[in-house]
Amino acid sequence: MPWDRNQMAERAAKELEDGFYVNLGIGIPTLVANYIGENIDVTLQSENGMLGMGPFPYEDEIDPDLINAGKQTITELRRTSYFSSADSFGMIRGGHIDIAILGAMEVSEKGDLANWMIPGKLVKGMGGAMDLVAGVKRVVVVMDHASKSGAPKLLHECSLPLTGQQVVDMVITNLGVFKVDRGKGMTLIELAPDVSIENVKSSTQADFNIAI
């Protein structure tokens, strides 16, 4: 049975290590925060200028001056620090964030990533996505294996405009987990329960090695 959104998030959470500074994207990546092991201590960064992001507020704690990069109201922790957007992206660009977990539309076998625009549709902008994939030490993509219409999203080459070139280190889909050697190729390293290698192959365009 393929993983559901929560199970994908749970799998992604296993990539976190004690002491990590972590940036979580919008959508499934946000759910990763629910599965952080109790024995590890990680600090969440929000690229609008915060390190040490806490949970969503209770109704009576809401503060309009305290939001995350998805513009949602959040809370602070005892470790929290605030800084400007320039300092925040200095942190990101400078390679100080250990891992970013992001959604994607397409990933190529060499680790190219597309997640910011579909030509012909309204383009809202890349926000901080290009900075994150270019700067963070390790980039993990969490996405459905295929589009709603069944088209593969793991491709030889991305068809959509890129967010970053050779930037992805791992892809977690509902069918399994791929390790990516940037610029080289990808390897299937894990399968969701009751998913076969054939299942994966049939909905993947990208070439991949297998090491399960």
Next chain:
Amino acid sequence: MPWDRNQMAERAAKELEDGFYVNLGIGIPTLVANYIGENIDVTLQSENGMLGMGPFPYEDEIDPDLINAGKQTITELRRTSYFSSADSFGMIRGGHIDIAILGAMEVSEKGDLANWMIPGKLVKGMGGAMDLVAGVKRVVVVMDHASKSGAPKLLHECSLPLTGQQVVDMVITNLGVFKVDRGKGMTLIELAPDVSIENVKSSTQADFNIAI
């Protein structure tokens, strides 16, 4: 009678305007602070990371964490802010300081400035001088008109390694005041009491116009 050090500082202080942010160099420029008119309000910057520099401390106020760019103990004011060296030189390089008053070894008729090294002698470094002359809106030099041996310091071309090229807007010496049009030429606009134009000419190598 040529101006003494204090009179030169007093003359330089006339270049300050209400609301100005000001950087004063070491030596005679430091004395300028003593002659700031009571009807104008200026803020002194110290390039090691302080805006709103106060006077020297009383003995019981000395704080080793509070020094100026000359490493002297100083005090803070109610308006004071502290910041990093990067932010401080961002302020300087970005053209936010209205005026810098500096000492010099040589100034050329086109506004080149040399004040950081003498070949063959021990070089201590340029510190913040190159940043100041390149970034501050207006650069005023205060120096003796000639060296101790009588050699002119206002030259056609500087003989010493430059601190900045075409960066000086005014030179105040013990003999008088010169306006400099960067890259063009200099004009004598004021004489110290009982100093004649001939006095000035005889100890100046640089060409200059006269507009007194």
Next chain:
Amino acid sequence: MQKIYPDAAATLEGLLFDGMTIMAGGFGLCGIPENLILALRDSGVKNLTVISNNAGVDDFGLGLLLKTRQIKKMVSSYVGENKEFERQYLSGELELEFNPQGTLAERCRAGGAGIPGFYTRTGVGTQIAEGKEHKEFNGEIYILETGLVADLSIVKAWKGDEQGNLIYRKTARNFNPMMATAGKVTVAEVEEIVPLGSFDPDNIHTPGIFVQRLIKGEHEKRIEQRTVRQRENA
């Protein structure tokens, strides 16, 4: 030097001209100069190039200047939270220049710090890199991005004093500090004007040198995504 002005309209007097470039602080609707945006709308100044991470919503923030067609071009990283923006953009009435968010932040910081260009890895191999100079450092490719300055920067802080020293609150800081440094003139609105000497000088975020004019504003502080959790036992 009196930096404190009576109201938003007064702070903008003599600073506005058609075709000018304005930087506006804020991230989404958080930390935006609400009062100064309203005063810009009322001034009628037009053909503006506005540098701001986002473009507000239909009836709040920069959306108000879109509605009145005062904006000719936006330089942003993420927009489209409002329908009027979408309509004007799709019809070609509005120009739009996308910048990666970190590149936009750094461009403002560079402009304020006298740095006309810098290299970044962000955007290499993407549309963003097209037409930009590429350069190798230590075996990696980077692209050249330029510093940005504005004729006017409008920023929002939490508190300010008569010297123009500012402090921001929580994530409402965002783009405001860099934009404050990159305006030929910078006007700030604050929630509270405090007596000189109230701030600990170690904690001032924007030194007064960057702020030429200041007002106390009234702030609605609208929330874009009100997200809460429930208490387990009420």
Next chain:
Amino acid sequence: MQKIYPDAAATLEGLLFDGMTIMAGGFGLCGIPENLILALRDSGVKNLTVISNNAGVDDFGLGLLLKTRQIKKMVSSYVGENKEFERQYLSGELELEFNPQGTLAERCRAGGAGIPGFYTRTGVGTQIAEGKEHKEFNGEIYILETGLVADLSIVKAWKGDEQGNLIYRKTARNFNPMMATAGKVTVAEVEEIVPLGSFDPDNIHTPGIFVQRLIKGEHEKRIEQRTVRQRENA
């Protein structure tokens, strides 16, 4: 993740190797990592390239590492407050690279922020510009300077907490914040370690992400130019 270490020697364990590059915060003797410099001396690590605005005095600060000949090269803006420095430099034993102070500060900031190069007007037309790329922006000439990173940064702050969040005091801040961002590993010494949550999160100067190890030190805080005024009436 335990960031707090028992003493200066312990914080440097496993981080040192001959020929490494070290950034050291401070301006003159103000805000220098006194304890970590002593621990570096005692470690015997040698052939160091040290990036620091100044080089201490004969018997304090980085002067101690000069005396023991552990430094091969200094990258600084102003030095020569000590005789041993002068002797080694004039005899050719010590390499020296001068940077304008603002360029040095910006190079450290750039290195920490992932910017491999930036343009500046500082030094154009001087010796500093020789051999560097020149480029025109808006009719003015600028030179290319590169970002700096270090194998290790040692910084001094006033207070720190167990997450490595730091605050500095007055002008002892100087180069410490940028250098903290530009070390592959950054070790900080503070005068006081405070309980987590003691800092107002709006006032933290160096977020803990930049600090891997931390100690409480003992600080002499020597004054270089003791300058006072007299009270008119005692």
